[in-house]
Amino acid sequence: xxxxxxxxxxxxxxxxxxxxxxxxxxxxxxxxxxxxxxxxxxxxxxxxxxxxxxxxxxxxxxxxxxxxxxxxxxxxxxxxxxxxxxxxxxxxxxxxxxxxxxxxxxxxxxxxxxxxxxxxxxxxxxxxxxxxxxxxxxxxxxxxxxxxxxxxxxxxxxxxxxxxxxxxxxxxxxxxxxxxxxxxxxxxxxxxxxxxxxxxxxxxxxxxxxxxxxxxxxxxxxxxxxxxxxxxxxxxxxxxxxxxxxxxxxxxxxxxxxxxxxxxxxxxxxxxxxxxxxxxxxxxxxxxxxxxxxxxxxxxxxxxxxxxxxxxxxxxxxxxxxxxxxxxxxxxxxxxxxxxxxxxxxxxxxxxxxxxxxxxxxxxxxxxxxxxxxxxxxxxxxxxxxxxxxxxxxxxxxxxxxxxxxxxxxxxxxxxxxxxxxxxxxxxxxxxxxxxxxxxxxxxxxxxxxxxxxxxxxxxxxxxxxxxxxxxxxxxxxxxxxxxxxxxxxxxxxxxxxxxxxxxxxxxxxxxxxxxxxxxxxxxxxxxxxxxxxxxx
Ligand code: NA7
Numbered sequence: 001x002x003x004x005x006x007x008x009x010x011x012x013x014x015x016x017x018x019x020x021x022x023x024x025x026x027x028x029x030x031x032x033x034x035x036x037x038x039x040x041x042x043x044x045x046x047x048x049x050x051x052x053x054x055x056x057x058x059x060x061x062x063x064x065x066x067x068x069x070x071x072x073x074x075x076x077x078x079x080x081x082x083x084x085x086x087x088x089x090x091x092x093x094x095x096x097x098x099x100x101x102x103x104x105x106x107x108x109x110x111x112x113x114x115x116x117x118x119x120x121x122x123x124x125x126x127x128x129x130x131x132x133x134x135x136x137x138x139x140x141x142x143x144x145x146x147x148x149x150x151x152x153x154x155x156x157x158x159x160x161x162x163x164x165x166x167x168x169x170x171x172x173x174x175x176x177x178x179x180x181x182x183x184x185x186x187x188x189x190x191x192x193x194x195x196x197x198x199x200x201x202x203x204x205x206x207x208x209x210x211x212x213x214x215x216x217x218x219x220x221x222x223x224x225x226x227x228x229x230x231x232x233x234x235x236x237x238x239x240x241x242x243x244x245x246x247x248x249x250x251x252x253x254x255x256x257x258x259x260x261x262x263x264x265x266x267x268x269x270x271x272x273x274x275x276x277x278x279x280x281x282x283x284x285x286x287x288x289x290x291x292x293x294x295x296x297x298x299x300x301x302x303x304x305x306x307x308x309x310x311x312x313x314x315x316x317x318x319x320x321x322x323x324x325x326x327x328x329x330x331x332x333x334x335x336x337x338x339x340x341x342x343x344x345x346x347x348x349x350x351x352x353x354x355x356x357x358x359x360x361x362x363x364x365x366x367x368x369x370x371x372x373x374x375x376x377x378x379x380x381x382x383x384x385x386x387x388x389x390x391x392x393x394x395x396x397x398x399x400x401x402x403x404x405x406x407x408x409x410x411x412x413x414x415x416x417x418x419x420x421x422x423x424x425x426x427x428x429x430x431x432x433x434x435x436x437x438x439x440x441x442x443x444x445x446x447x448x449x450x451x452x453x454x455x456x457x458x459x460x461x462x463x464x465x466x467x468x469x470x471x472x473x474x475x476x477x478x479x480x481x482x483x484x485x486x487x488x489x490x491x492x493x494x495x496x497x498x499x500x501x502x503x504x505x506x507x508x509x510x511x512x513x514x515x516x517x518x519x520x521x522x523x524x525x526x527x528x529x530x531x532x533x534x535x536x537x
Contacts, residue, residue, distance in 0.1 A: 004107045005134065010034040012138040012455075013126045015112045015393070018046020020142035020428040020444045022093065023067065026100045027452040031459075036136075037102075038128060040111040044097045047147045048089045051190070053167040053378075054175075055197035056086035059189060059279060059334040060439045062223065063231050064249050066092065068239040069445060073099065075232055083220045083278075083334070114394035115139050117423060122465055124424065137464070138455065141390060141427045145436045148388030150501065152185070152381050156360035164377040167194060177202040181373060183365055185357075186380030187213055192333040194380055196341040203346060206372050208365065210352040211493075212322045214303050215333035219277025243446070244516035248439030251280045258286035258295035270302040279332035289328060290487050296326040303327060310339040319351050325492035331436070385495040386431045386509045387411055397422035410498075410507030414468035414476050414532060415522055417447065423467040426451045431509040432480050436496070438515045446519050453526060458535065465536040472532030484508040 012028050014021045017039035028035040041049045058065050062079035077092060084092075097103050111129040118125060124139040149168030151157075157164065165175070167190045181204040184191055191207070192215050199205045231238065241250030258266060266286075273281035282303075288295040304321045311317035320339060341347055355369035364374035384391075387407065395403035401421045406412060413419045416433025417426055428447045429435035435443055458466060484490055490497060490508050498504035511518055525531045 003104050004110070004132070005034070005036045005105070007034065008133065009123070009135040010036055011136060012036070012140060013038060013112075013115075013124065013134060013136040014140045014142050015039075015115075015126075016046055016142035016144060016147075016389075017041070017044040017097075017106050017108070018048065018142065018144050018147075019067075019093070019441055020144070020448060021046070021106075021140075022096055022100075022102055023069065023445065023448045024140055024142055024428065024451065025102050025105055026069075027448060028455070029105065031452065031456055033455070035105060036134060037106040037142075038110050038112050038126070039106060039108050042109045043090070043094070044102075044106060044108070045090045045093045046142075046144050047168075048086055048093060050147070050149070050168055051170065052086055052090075052172060053165070053170040053190065053194050053380075054201075055193040055195075055336075056167075056170075056190075057193055057218070057220070058084050058086075058089060059218070059331075060249065060441075061278065062088075063228075063235075063238075064242060064439050065089070065441050067096065067441065067445065068235075068242075069449075071236070074235055078228060079223055081220055081222055083218050112393050114396075115425070116394075116396045116400075117398060117425070119398055122423070138424045138426070140451065141393075141425070141430070143389035143393075143427075145386050145429055145440070146383045148384040148392060150382055150384050150388070151379055153502075154185075154357055154360055159362050160360050160364075160377060161362045162364070162375045162377060164379070166379045166381070167191075168383060175376075177376060179203050180375035181206070181364075182376045182378065183208060183372065183374040184378045184380055185365075186382065187211070188380065188382055189213075189331060189333045190382070191380035192335045192338045194378065195347075196335070196337045198378070199341045199344055199347050205347045206350055206365075206374065207342075207347065208350050208352055208357065208367075209319065210356075211324060212320050213330060213333050214300070214322050214327045215335045215338050216274060216279060216282055216303065217277050218334045218336050219275075220336055242439065242442050242515075243519060246514040246516065247280060247283070247437065248434070248442030248515045249280050251284055253284045253287060255287050257288045258292070258298050259288075261286070266298055267302070270299060274302075274306065277334075279328075279334055282332060283328050290326075290489065293326060293488060296328070296488060300327040307339050310343075312343050316342050316349050319349055325494070326488040329487075329489045329492035330494040330496075382495060382500055384501055384504075385436070385498070387498075388501075390427065390430075395422070395425070397425065408505070410505045411509060412473055412477050414473040415525070416511060417450065417522075418466070418468045418533070420468045420470045420473045423465045432476060432511055434511050434513070434515050434518050437510045437512055442515060446515075446522070450522050450526065454530065457526070457530070461535070462537055463535040465534075466530065467534050469532055469534055475532075480511050481508065483511065483513050487512055 011033035411431035493499035
């Protein structure tokens with residue numbers, strides 16, 4: 001059921017009903033504001049609705065990847081596995097929507113096509129693809145960082161006679177690959193989760209790999225009742241630690257430098273991280289892994305050695321071993337049996353670096369070296385990250401300024417929350433905030449709470465308009481770049497820099513300063529009366 005406000009002027013429009021939009025609605029409503037969520041999908045859940053591909057799972061642990069704003073909610077929801085599978089996260093978000101009675105202000109299956117600021121009235125006019133216009137004082141983009149699926153521009157897809165899918169727009173009905181020859185293009189986090197699952201079902205699986213990625217074992221398993229009870233006893237302190245941490249996960253960072261440690265001790269440390277499972281233990285093994293290439297190389301070598309130990313064919317192992325980027329500068333993938341899948345005799349690895357895809361044909365995929373017959377083709381080719389979903393909406397600020405034009409050399413924001421020229425427009429986990437470099441639920445809660453507190457401040461101080469000053473925005477953009485350049489992150493051709501989208505300006509988009517540091521900065525700015533912003537009555 002879709003619920004659209006009968007009023008054509010309300011306090012806030014929230015675009016998107018994922019983790020961000022649901023919590024934003026809950027807080028604004030609690031403050032007595034009239035708010036409307038508009039969601040393109042037919043369900044709440046955002047990216048967790050669309051990414052229902054086989055094997056889809058979060059790479060952050062369940063006990064960390066959940067809301068913390070309501071202790072009762074945290075106690076009553078029982079996660080079943082160490083890492084939550086997509087259906088469980090979707091059930092959780094549906095539970096949240098019901099539990100806080102959110103659905104009556106959520107319009108589903110409606111896409112926002114435009115959002116224009118009216119200089120005279122100081123209101124946003126939000127237009128939808130079903131022909132509605134709704135006017136609101138605040139417009140909050142809760143559109144997610146990874147929600148615009150990207151299909152590569154490979155010629156011939158329209159000729160293909162088999163079925164094809166994009167993982168980010170997966171059908172909601174189960175797809176059976178039994179007896180089929182299936183091709184998968186893409187070996188990022190998504191491909192790495194999907195490949196072992198489809199390999200167990202398909203007659204034959206062809207993996208088209210352009211660039212290998214580092215992956216570590218998830219060590220997923222059911223959570224025990226004892227673990228859940230122990231967590232429930234300390235979750236408030238656990239949440240507090242997460243909020244002041246580097247990545248939004250309370251895991252200790254070893255303050256030693258990698259090269260200061262003896263080779264055997266270093267090995268043992270990496271081995272412990274590998275055994276613990278997940279990306280955080282590996283990334284926090286030494287303080288300088290993301291800052292010093294030589295230090296990084298020790299961790300990268302360790303993982304490459306593991307790949308050689310698992311994959312029986314040395315040529316395949318070599319192809320699966322990343323050499324073009326420091327470990328961690330692209331999101332480390334977290335897998336279950338990924339490398340071992342290449343020991344199966346129904347799985348073939350095609351190296352697109354040596355034989356690129358020429359075209360998709362009626363029967364399958366033709367590379368420079370061979371033609372491969374396929375019944376189904378899966379694109380695990382990622383997203384137009386960070387800005388894709390914002391640019392999909394025609395956003396215009398003061399004087400008709402287009403967001404896409406203002407950001408044509410890369411996103412420009414103050415704190416990743418607002419952009420000059422776009423008064424009262426907030427971006428939850430926007431470019432220039434820790435967002436995708438963190439446990440994003442921690443970052444979402446921080447942003448949503450900051451935005452709600454800002455609106456409360458405006459209401460109590462009689463202000464109607466907030467907008468960042470150009471000088472503070474410029475300084476922030478500079479700072480985001482400066483901090484990124486002290487790390488190895490910019491060295492990778494990752495979607496963090498937009499490298500996966502031809503023509504996208506190469507700018508390191510997220511803030512690498514850490515979740516805790518960033519939160520403190522945002523709080524200080526608010527405490528100083530929203531320093532760097534202009535507030536008008
Ligand atoms: P990613 O990480 O962007 O991975 C996409 C993969 O698709 C990657 O291996 C790409 O290779 C490959 N790709 C993209 N276009 C092509 C073409 N044209 N030909 C061959 N291969 C291609 O997306 P994911 O969905 O896996 O993960 C995104 C995030 O979602 C992840 O980090 C988690 O946070 C959740 P390339 O590296 O560009 O050579």
